[in-house]
Amino acid sequence: xxxxxxxxxxxxxxxGLDPSRYPIEVTHYPIIEIRELANxxxxxxxxxxxxxxxxxxxSAILIYTKYAQIKRPVIAVGRxxxxxxxxxxxxxxxxxxxxxxxxxxxxxKELKSSFFFPHSAQARxxxxxxxxxxxxxxxxxxxxxxxxxxxxxxxxxxxxxxSPSTVKAFVExxxxxxxxxxxxxxxxxxxxxxxxxxxx
Numbered sequence: 001x002x003x004x005x006x007x008x009x010x011x012x013x014x015x016g017l018d019p020s021r022y023p024i025e026v027t028h029y030p031i032i033e034i035r036e037l038a039n040x041x042x043x044x045x046x047x048x049x050x051x052x053x054x055x056x057x058x059s060a061i062l063i064y065t066k067y068a069q070i071k072r073p074v075i076a077v078g079r080x081x082x083x084x085x086x087x088x089x090x091x092x093x094x095x096x097x098x099x100x101x102x103x104x105x106x107x108x109k110e111l112k113s114s115f116f117f118p119h120s121a122q123a124r125x126x127x128x129x130x131x132x133x134x135x136x137x138x139x140x141x142x143x144x145x146x147x148x149x150x151x152x153x154x155x156x157x158x159x160x161x162x163s164p165s166t167v168k169a170f171v172e173x174x175x176x177x178x179x180x181x182x183x184x185x186x187x188x189x190x191x192x193x194x195x196x197x198x199x200x
Contacts, residue, residue: 010181011155015170016162018058021080026160029151031169034059035143037121043139044068050116050137052093054108054127056101058084060118063141065090072116077104100188101126108134120144122165124188146172158183164192171196 014026017034044067047053055061056077065088074092076082078099082092094111096103101124108115108130115131118141131138146169153159153174158181161167167189171177177196184190 010157012158012160012183013153013156014160014162015166016160016185019160022160027156031147031173032144032163032165033147035145036063037140037142040067040118040139040141043118043137043141046137047072047116049114050135051113052108052111052115053090054104054115054117054119055081055085056104056119056123056127057081059120059142061085061088061090064118075104075107075115077101100186105130118142120165150174153178157181160185161189161193163189167192167196 012024012026014022014028015031017030017032019026019028040063047068048070050072052075053064053072054075055064058081061081061084071090074082074085074090075094075096076085076092077096079095082095085092094107096107098106104127114135115137117127117131117136117138119128119138121140121143123140128138144163144165150173159170159178160183161170162185167177177193182193184193
């Protein structure tokens with residue numbers, strides 16, 4: 001397994017939601033779908049009670065901008081998330097240097113603040129567990145599900161996995177990871193690849 005970037009000569013299949021930021025040409029096959037959960041408005045009606053919004057994904061930003069009637073400063077998990085937040089007209093006060101939940105945790109531990117945190121139903125519990133002891137509203141805003149469509153993967157030399165959800169979805173659809181070049185976008189995704197590779 002390798003981390004990005006990789007050879008531009010290889011035929012690459014991108015399994016995440018947005019290939020526009022990937023530096024080489026890829027074939028896009030979104031292996032996951034984002035499904036917004038029901039009854040979110042009551043959470044957003046409480047937004048005025050909190051000082052900062054935490055975003056650990058781009059999907060959470062899209063849901064937030066759909067429901068939020070007011071704006072709050074944003075704590076972003078990484079540069080791509082921060083860029084989308086700014087694009088959507090939000091003020092990014094902090095961006096994690098370590099682009100994962102641990103980096104966000106470093107930030108919120110230093111802030112004397114309150115937090116509004118819409119997250120994935122599959123999110124790692126690190127931030128949720130910490131925020132139980134803080135003034136925070138923490139709730140799942142969306143679910144990540146596997147697509148039902150399979151394509152022929154034999155022509156591809158490399159596969160880009162963008163999250164643990166894409167790794168899990170691939171194994172659900174195809175039974176195992178391919179014996180090809182596997183590119184992980186970030187250390188948490190790499191960890192998921194390592195775990196599933198043990199069962200091959």
